[in-house]
Every structure is written in structure tokens, then in C-alpha cells.
Amino acid sequence: MQIAFIGLGNMGGPMAINLHKAGHSVKAFDLSQDALAKVKAEGLQVAASAQDAVQGAEAVITMLPASQHVEGLFLGNGNLLASIAKGALVIDSSTIAAATSQKVAKAAEAAGIDFIDAPVSGGTGGAIAGTLTFMVGGSDAQLERARPLLEKMGANIFHAGSVGAGQTAKICNNMLLGILMVGTSEAIALGVANGLDPKVLSEIMRRSSGGNWALEKYNPFPGVHENAPASKGYAGGFGTDLMLKDLGLAQENAMATKASTPLGGMARAIYAAHSIAGHGGEDFSSVIKMLQKKG
Numbered sequence: 519m520q521i522a523f524i525g526l527g528n529m530g531g532p533m534a535i536n537l538h539k540a541g542h543s544v545k546a547f548d549l550s551q552d553a554l555a556k557v558k559a560e561g562l563q564v565a566a567s568a569q570d571a572v573q574g575a576e577a578v579i580t581m582l583p584a585s586q587h588v589e590g591l592f593l594g595n596g597n598l599l600a601s602i603a604k605g606a607l608v609i610d611s612s613t614i615a616a617a618t619s620q621k622v623a624k625a626a627e628a629a630g631i632d633f634i635d636a637p638v639s640g641g642t643g644g645a646i647a648g649t650l651t652f653m654v655g656g657s658d659a660q661l662e663r664a665r666p667l668l669e670k671m672g673a674n675i676f677h678a679g680s681v682g683a684g685q686t687a688k689i690c691n692n693m694l695l696g697i698l699m700v701g702t703s704e705a706i707a708l709g710v711a712n713g714l715d716p717k718v719l720s721e722i723m724r725r726s727s728g729g730n731w732a733l734e735k736y737n738p739f740p741g742v743h744e745n746a747p748a749s750k751g752y753a754g755g756f757g758t759d760l761m762l763k764d765l766g767l768a769q770e771n772a773m774a775t776k777a778s779t780p781l782g783g784m785a786r787a788i789y790a791a792h793s794i795a796g797h798g799g800e801d802f803s804s805v806i807k808m809l810q811k812k813g
């Protein structure tokens with residue numbers, strides 16, 4: 519299938535490469551030349567613009583940072599929707615506001631284009647391995663259209679509900695992830711301040727009632743998990759500023775629905791302070807730096 523893939527960062531790059539490896543013809547575009555060079559080295563075709571990428575595409579996949587990027591791309595000055603063939607399928611895997619997904623989906627429907635939201639979980643490791651979890655918002659028929667492509671990038675595909683529902687599921691998950699990463703960091707920092715070995719403590723908690731995803735796969739303390747961002751200077755992974763965005767989306771949603779999310783609010787404030795202190799571009803597990811005793 520001819521696929522346009524737009525947004526080739528930490529997640530989009532490996533996702534596009536997996537589609538290429540599965541035999542699809544992928545034409546990729548990103549504003550960053552570095553990101554384009556990486557996928558070109560893997561044999562993907564690169565486009566000169568988003569308009570160029572979507573020419574002749576039966577499916578268009580986007581993996582962009584935030585709501586404004588998705589709305590800007592499809593409905594802004596470039597009006598990409600007008601360049602996409604009628605009858606094509608658009609899969610937006612970015613984590614954005616559900617309301618933005620619904621707005622773009624409505625415009626797409628008017629142009630005769632199927633649009634679903636399909637945000638993901640599983641981190642850069644899951645993107646590389648092709649084991650992501652997709653949370654889809656759209657009709658049954660739209661999901662079935664997308665499924666063969668999603669299966670090449672992920673291992674779990676959930677139908678959350680109508681368009682926008684995938685985004686709502688995603689921010690619930692990421693609010694929990696933000697909270698549990700702060701909690702895990704606090705617990706490890708406390709143990710280390712008392713002279714415990716972070717590896718031994720992490721293993722004790724992983725096998726005990728405090729066990730969680732960070733302790734399994736994404737330990738915030740350097741050297742505990744060889745492949746986690748913490749052991750690579752907090753490079754790559756899931757940026758602090760992206761987590762801050764997701765916690766902001768959760769709080770906006772909680773305000774609109776009068777939901778009570780006190781820990782989500784506190785986690786947002788902690789990540790905001792961490793970002794202001796200069797760590798916005800580092801992986802979000804670097805939040806442990808805020809909680810560790812210095813020297």
C-alpha cells in the first residue's frame with residue numbers, strides 16, 4: 519500500500535520503518551532534516567513537503583508532538599486535507615486533545631476522507647519492536663480498515679469508542695504513568711538516601727506490591743535498566759515536555775468534566791517545575807533528579 523508518514527521523531531521514525539519493512543511503500547516527511555536522513559538510511563522514500571508525501575497515498579499516518587501541530591497540518595495554511603485523495607484513510611497517532619481529533623475528523627469527513635485517532639503506548643522500545651498498544655477512536659469499519667497497518671506497528675489494538683475516545687483513553691493512561699513515575703522516583707530516592715542499592719531496592723519493589731511498569735522496563739535510576747533512557751543520559755525516550763503536555767490535557771479534561779484528579783494535578787506541577795529547571799528535552803524519567811539528594 520502507498521503510505522504517507524508525517525512526523526518521524528522518537529516514535530514516528532521507527533513506526534514508519536516497520537511499515538517499510540512489512541513491504542509497504544512509505545513516503546516520509548518531517549520538518550527535521552536529521553529525522554529524514556535517519557529513515558532515508560533505512561530505505562524509505564523521503565518527500566520534500568507534506569503535500570508531496572500525500573500524493574497518491576491510500577493511507578496517511580501522522581505522529582506529531584501536540585494538538586496545534588495536527589490542526590496546523592491538516593486545517594492550517596497548508597490545508598493538507600485538500601491534497602489527500604478522496605476515500606483515503608488518515609490515522610493520527612499523536613497524543614492530542616480529543617476535541618482537536620473530532621474537529622479534524624469532521625473536516626475530513628466533509629472532504630470524503632476517513633480520519634481516526636489512534637494514539638499509542640509502549641514507548642520508543644515498543645515503537646522499534648512493533649509492539650505498541652493502539653487506542654483507537656473511530657467507527658468499526660474505520661478501525662477494520664486501519665487494522666492491517668496498525669498490526670505492523672503494534673501488538674495490542676483497542677477500540678476505545680468513537681473519534682476522540684482513543685485520546686481520552688490515552689490521557690487517562692498517561693496521567694497514571696506521570697504519577698507512577700514520580701512515585702517510583704520518590705521511593706528509589708528515599709532508599710538511596712538511606713544507603714540502599716538502587717538495583718536491589720528496585721527489584722524488591724518490582725516483585726512486591728509497589729511493582730509497576732517503570733520498575734519493570736523504564737527505571738528512572740541510571741544503570742538499573744541498561745536500555746532505559748536513564749542509562750543513556752535521559753536521551754531519547756518520552757520527553758518531559760511531552761509528559762507535561764499530556765498532564766495538561768488531563769487537567770483540561772478534568773476541569774471540563776468536573777472530575778477530581780488531585781494527583782494528576784500535582785504531577786503536572788512537578789513536571790512543569792522540572793521543565794522550567796531546564797529538563798524539558800530530557801526523558802520524563804529524569805524527574806528523579808528533582809527528588810534526589812545532591813552530593
Ligand code: NAD
Binds near residue numbers: 612
Ligand atoms: P518527537 O518530538 O521525537 O517527534 C515529533 C516529530 O514531529 C519531530 O521530528 C518534528 O520535527 C516533527 N514535526 C513537528 N511538526 C511537524 C510538521 N508540521 N510536519 C512534519 N513534521 C513535524 O516526539 P515523539 O516522542 O515521537 O512523540 C510524538 C507523539 O507521540 C507525541 O504526541 C507524544 O506525546 C506521543 N507519544 C510519545 C511516546 C514516547 O515514548 N516518545 C510514547 C507514546 C506517545
